[in-house]
Amino acid sequence: MACTIQVLLQLWIGANECLLLAIMAYDRYVAICHSLHYVVVMRWSVCFWLMAFVLIFSFLIVFLPSIAMPVTLCYPNKVNHFMCEAISVMKLACDDIPDNKMYILFSSVISLLFPFVIILVSYVCIIASILKISSAGRSKAFSTCSSHITVVALYFGTGMVTYLGPSTDASSDQEKYVSIFYVIISPMVNPFIYSLNNRDVKGTIVKMFLNVMKR
Template sequence: MDNKTVITELILLGFSTDLSVNIALFFTFLIIYLVTIIGNGLIICIILVTPRLHVPMYFFLCNLSFIDFCYSSTAVPRLLSDLFSTHRTISILACGIQLYIILLMGGTECQLLVLMAYDRYIAICRPLRYPVLMRWSICYKLVAFVWVCSFMINVFPTFLLPLKLCNQNHINHFMCELLAVNKLTCEDIYSNELGIFSISFVSLLLPFLLILVSYICILSSVLMIRGAERSKAFSTCTSHVIVVILFFGTGMFTYFGP
């Protein structure tokens, strides 16, 4: 007897069914979400209304803030409502859309962080050529290229969403996360896992390696600078390095970890 069933909806298990725990989680995530939304909104507004910030570095930062805004808004509002709901179902279509948007924003952020590292590399290692290599026409094309590439790359993982399950539709997560959804299928998941690994390599590991190469070149150039200019060069890269470590560290632990 075939134990596969075509699903129409999924159930998100979330964090807990204990009301007191959910109340604490609700206010914790609400505060984090509001800080994220307000912070990124302020960054975008300040950059747009301040002429002296209309330079490539802040143009990329504005795009990064927009991505973070969309990324957090894709999952957190539903998470907040589910914390007080006993009906945590999501349609297969809505799950696929949420999954795609999360992958799109995550992949675009990875590639955008590469552009920001490239911008710092040109500014520090090739300062005389910076006005030519990072002129506005090139910056616009680079950002457009990043969005188009991420859009195309992340279509494939969405089609890995399993439509046939072994009589179960419970996702052990608070959102439609790719690895969590893939665990539901009773079919041979090797091809799916191979596809996920390939996409993770292109979207996650490869950008990280490019950033690493950029910062090796930056570090070698900065070490040859003396005095206050060295500190200034380091300071322009510090925040970017922190974001790279946190974002890529989390992503690689999730998709390449045990």
């Protein structure tokens, strides 16, 4: 039961993260390409319903199929992973489960590939819009997107390798170490990545560094 709860929560939080990154890309697209309409397009009520959609939709694609298609695990049920990862747990199934495997692929496309496509399209439009403005404005616009691009590359890159790549017994060890990036490293460095564009944070870091050097 503890392993099941861990799998479901991890998948739910992961789906939320992917959809939120797609919404953040759309937010930057509106801010740069339609800056005069930003206050209207991304008003508080719109943000609220986008958040509600993310939470409810990710809940539906993770929890309902898990309840409808339970998996019976065989003994010894030792997971070849640091945690209860969905793909590693599925390898312990007693019977062949093509429907479950197909649904994992389908949900991975919905929660990983589809948001990634939205992000790519948003940034293609952003780059096309940035190239039309002056060089002074370009650096400011690119700096606004740099932190988000870094998080997207770190999170989606490793997530796609695990859930959309070929899964075999030989790749279990590789999946183990790749998962560290999107489960531990990416959430851990997110606050630092997003804070580096903040002048107050930069100033504080510089002051702390100078104080350490003086000592």
